[in-house]
Amino acid sequence: MRSMPSPRLIWFRQDLRLADNPALAAAGDGPILPVYVLDEAAAGRWAPGGAARWWLHHSLAALGEALAARGAPLLLARGRAETVIPALADAVGADEVMAGRLYDPWARERDARVAEALGAAGRRLTLLPSALLHDPAELRSGSGKPYAVYGPFAKALRARGEPPAPLPAPDRLRGVPHPAGGEALAALRLLPQPPEPDWAAEFGTLWTPGEAGAAARLARFLAGPVRSYAEGRNLPAIEGSSGLSPHLHWGEVSPRQVWQAVRAALPEGLDAAWPFLSELVWRDFSYHLLWHRPELPEAPLKPRFADFPWDPDAALLRAWQRGRTGYPIVDAGMRQLWRLGWMHNRVRMIAASLLVKQLQQPWQDGAAWFWDTLVDADLAANSASWQWVAGSGTDAAPYFRIFNPVLQGEKFDPEGRYVRRFLPELARLPDRWLHHPWDAPEAVLQEAGVALDRDYPRPVVTPEAGRQRALAALATLRGRAEAS
Ligand SMILES: Cc1cc2nc3c(=O)[nH]c(=O)nc-3n(C[C@H](O)[C@H](O)[C@H](O)COP(=O)(O)OP(=O)(O)OC[C@H]3O[C@@H](n4cnc5c(N)ncnc54)[C@H](O)[C@@H]3O)c2cc1C
Structure with missing residues (x-):
C-alpha cells in the first residue's frame, strides 16, 4: 500500500485568492489544510482598521466559498500565529506550512517566530513571493x-x-478534515458590532x-x-x-x-x-x-524633519476628519472616505497636503485616520504617500510646494460634480463659487440656500493664514538645514 503524503498547511494572509497563488500551486494535488489566522496581537497598532476589517470579513467569506467549492474548506482561527499554526500543523501531521511572503515589519518578526516554533517541532515555514x-x-x-x-x-x-506569466487557479483541491480549533467567520467580529452604528452600510454599493x-x-x-x-x-x-x-x-x-x-x-x-x-x-x-526603512510608518525618513514644528490641535484634526474644514474639495474627499472607505488619489493628495501644510498637523495623525477608514489601508503605500506629501520622504514633493485647495478644486473638478455629490448642502451653489463659498456674495448664497457657519463652515484657516503658517514652518526647516 502506498503511504499517504503528509498534508501541507496553506496559510492565507494577504493573498486571498486561488489564481496566481504560488503556495497553493506548490501543493499540487497533495492534501492541504487552508488556514486563516486573525492575529491582532502581533500586528499591534497596525492590525487592520475598521474599514479594512469590513473588507476582510467579506473577502474571507468569498475565499471560504471558493476553497470549499474545490474541495478544501478554509479553517478560520484567531490568536497568536506562533501558537495556532504549529498546533494545527501538529494536529494534521503537516511537515510544511506554505504562505505568501509579507513585508510589513511586524509581519516579518511574527513570521520569524512562527518559523522558529515550527522548526522546534521539526517542521518548516516556506514563504513564497506573490504580492x-x-x-x-x-x-x-x-x-x-x-x-x-x-x-x-x-x-x-x-x-x-x-x-x-501568472499561475492558473487549481480546478480541484484535496482538503483534509478540519481539526478542532476552527471558528465561525462571525466569531471573528470583523464587521461593525452593535451598538456601534453601521458606518459601512454604503460600502457594498461600491465594493465586492x-x-x-x-x-x-x-x-x-x-x-x-x-x-x-x-x-x-x-x-x-x-x-x-x-x-x-x-x-x-x-x-x-x-x-x-x-x-x-x-x-x-x-x-x-x-x-x-x-x-x-x-x-x-x-x-x-x-x-x-x-x-x-522599517521606521517608515512612524518616523520621517529625512532626519531634519525629526523635530518639525507641528502644532497638534484636536479640533482642527477633527474638522478635517469629519469633512468640515470649509474647503469643499477636501471635505468632499473626507466624506467620500467615510461613506465609501476610499478616496480618489488626487483628493488624497490635496486633503493630506492641507492637513500637514496649512493646518500644521503631524502627518502621522492623518495617516492614522486613513488607516482606520480606508478599505485599501496599506502600511507601505499609506506611510510612503504621507511622507511624500509631508516632504519628509526620501523621494518627496518638496515641502515648499503648498497645494492651494481652491485652485486644485477648480482644476480637477471644474464642473463641481464631485463636490456636489459628497457635499449636497452646496449643490445649488454656482460653479464660480463652489470651491470657495466664503467669497460668494450674500445674495448668491441665499439663492443657493447656503448659510455659512450653519450649513457649511467657513475655512478653519483662511487661505492666506494657512499659507503663512506653512511658510513659517518652512523657514524653520531651512534654518535647520543651514545650521546643520
Ligand atoms: C496621503 C495618501 C495616502 C495613501 N494611502 C494609500 C493606502 O493606504 N493604500 C493604497 O493602496 N494606496 C494609498 N495611496 C495611493 C493611492 O491614492 C491609491 O493607491 C489609489 O488612489 C487607489 O486607487 P486605484 O486603485 O483606482 O488606483 P490606480 O490609479 O488605478 O492605480 C493602480 C494601483 O497602483 C497602486 N498605486 C497607485 N498609486 C499609488 C501610490 N501613490 N503609491 C503606492 N501605490 C499606488 C495601487 O495599488 C492602485 O490600486 C495613498 C495616497 C496618498 C496621497
Whole structure:
C-alpha cells in the first residue's frame, strides 16, 4: 500500500485568492489544510482598521466559498500565529506550512517566530513571493544600496523585463478534515458590532470584496478607463482609475495578473501601458522603502524633519476628519472616505497636503485616520504617500510646494460634480463659487440656500493664514538645514 503524503498547511494572509497563488500551486494535488489566522496581537497598532476589517470579513467569506467549492474548506482561527499554526500543523501531521511572503515589519518578526516554533517541532515555514512585482531585498542600485528615489527604481525594475506569466487557479483541491480549533467567520467580529452604528452600510454599493469581485473590477477598468487613464486618473468625478487598491492590498488579484491583463488590453506596447503600470511600480517602490526603512510608518525618513514644528490641535484634526474644514474639495474627499472607505488619489493628495501644510498637523495623525477608514489601508503605500506629501520622504514633493485647495478644486473638478455629490448642502451653489463659498456674495448664497457657519463652515484657516503658517514652518526647516 502506498503511504499517504503528509498534508501541507496553506496559510492565507494577504493573498486571498486561488489564481496566481504560488503556495497553493506548490501543493499540487497533495492534501492541504487552508488556514486563516486573525492575529491582532502581533500586528499591534497596525492590525487592520475598521474599514479594512469590513473588507476582510467579506473577502474571507468569498475565499471560504471558493476553497470549499474545490474541495478544501478554509479553517478560520484567531490568536497568536506562533501558537495556532504549529498546533494545527501538529494536529494534521503537516511537515510544511506554505504562505505568501509579507513585508510589513511586524509581519516579518511574527513570521520569524512562527518559523522558529515550527522548526522546534521539526517542521518548516516556506514563504513564497506573490504580492509584489519584485523582491525588495533583491533590487539594488549600481552602488549596491537600496533605492531611495522612484525614477531610478522604476528604470531598474523595467530593465528586468516583464513579470512572469501568472499561475492558473487549481480546478480541484484535496482538503483534509478540519481539526478542532476552527471558528465561525462571525466569531471573528470583523464587521461593525452593535451598538456601534453601521458606518459601512454604503460600502457594498461600491465594493465586492473577493477574487471574483477583483476580476470584475479589473474587467471593468479594461473595458473603458484604461485607455484614457493618463488624463482620467486625475478627475475625481469620473471612474478614471482602476479601483483595484483594496483588491491588491488583500491579494485578491496579484500585481502580475493586473500587469499582464493591462498589457494584453493595450497591445500597442509597454509605453502605452506605462502611465498605469508605473502606479503598480509606485506600489512596489513603497514596499521597497518599507523593507529597507522599517521606521517608515512612524518616523520621517529625512532626519531634519525629526523635530518639525507641528502644532497638534484636536479640533482642527477633527474638522478635517469629519469633512468640515470649509474647503469643499477636501471635505468632499473626507466624506467620500467615510461613506465609501476610499478616496480618489488626487483628493488624497490635496486633503493630506492641507492637513500637514496649512493646518500644521503631524502627518502621522492623518495617516492614522486613513488607516482606520480606508478599505485599501496599506502600511507601505499609506506611510510612503504621507511622507511624500509631508516632504519628509526620501523621494518627496518638496515641502515648499503648498497645494492651494481652491485652485486644485477648480482644476480637477471644474464642473463641481464631485463636490456636489459628497457635499449636497452646496449643490445649488454656482460653479464660480463652489470651491470657495466664503467669497460668494450674500445674495448668491441665499439663492443657493447656503448659510455659512450653519450649513457649511467657513475655512478653519483662511487661505492666506494657512499659507503663512506653512511658510513659517518652512523657514524653520531651512534654518535647520543651514545650521546643520
Ligand atoms: C496621503 C495618501 C495616502 C495613501 N494611502 C494609500 C493606502 O493606504 N493604500 C493604497 O493602496 N494606496 C494609498 N495611496 C495611493 C493611492 O491614492 C491609491 O493607491 C489609489 O488612489 C487607489 O486607487 P486605484 O486603485 O483606482 O488606483 P490606480 O490609479 O488605478 O492605480 C493602480 C494601483 O497602483 C497602486 N498605486 C497607485 N498609486 C499609488 C501610490 N501613490 N503609491 C503606492 N501605490 C499606488 C495601487 O495599488 C492602485 O490600486 C495613498 C495616497 C496618498 C496621497
